[in-house]
Amino acid sequence: MQQFTSDNFQLLCNELAEREPVFKVILQQHSYPPMWTRPASFATLIHIILEQQVSLASARAAFNKLKEKTGTITPAKLLLLSDEELKACYFSRQKTVYARHLAEAFISKKIQLNKLTASHDDHVRGVLKQVKGIGDWTADVYLLFALQRTDIFPIGDLAMVNALKEVKKLPVHTTKEDMLLLADAWRPYRSIAAMMLWHHYIKSRNIKF
Template identity: 55%
Template sequence: MMLNTFSTYNFLSLCDGLAGADADLAAIIEAHGYPPMWNRPNTFETLVHIILEQQVSLASALAALNKLREFIGEVTPEAALALSDEEWRACYFSRQKMGYVKYLAAELLSGELDLPGMGILPDEEVRARLTALKGIGNWTVDVYLIFVLQRADVFPMGDLAAVNALKRVKGFPRETHRDELLPVVEGWRPYRTIATMLLWHYYLS
């Protein structure tokens, strides 16, 4: 089964293809250039980082991750499980996120979760396996599919930056319900991820 992915070899041509079909996306490239091809390694640390980014600013998530790195060096499941609750709090982790990360670490150490194996699974199977874990919902899986597995057809409907950029680019009122945006997003198949990266690029610019 062929997985729909993107890479440095085809990223710019996929951007051009979408821009050729959607004048609003073309306008983003004209005004701001191509987006960076954001990616992250397929590691425990990356999933910890994405969990930290849930419902907080990217800067505060990174501050917590950096504090954790200071504390334990390499961010591994073994090192994470050795921390006391006080040490987690010193790394700016809420009780909830501390629980999520410890659960994730235990799943990896037990072999219940196999991160390298995720790379060969279809998107929906990756989603099913990850959302079965405590503290991992659809937004976290969307970010993992996009940044780590480089799957080309993901639109994170739970991502405020992407959704707000879409509303602005397409001229929708701010109060537009997300369901009303679906026809636009569907029009970007099978490269919704590339459209998302263009929207994030617009948002950040």
């Protein structure tokens, strides 16, 4: 599967900027985005679950609290924690359920991340989405940041969608289907497009994290 790496990341940004004027403007205004990546691990999936529908800062606070509590975040250590202990790590009731389901899927070997490293994007999505609480957005973020796949476009991500509407001057009520059609022109590098849109969103709002 095609991946972005530190060797090709800026080249892919340049290629997209040649194809799409809004990306050229983003590069001119904000330079290259950071090459955001995460380990392909259970802990990363927990972190992404924590990021669902909350700010990155809130999710990081919960993730760091869990790390303080467990040392290394593993399925077995997470399952040893009571609901009260997870609540003290800022887990909502719903995310406690999701985290336990994920840990159980690892322990039962329903999910074996090492077997997903070379799998097709759709297969990775299918395996991850067997777990309660993992939908398209969570699977897409894992594919993009942990597996560094080049052609992921997480249309469920509000910040990315808002950035896309801004830079392309789209009507507020533009549908996800229309945005996906628009992004088809950026295949097979839609992951790079997503990162450039996030970069624009963060820089234009002066967000610190």
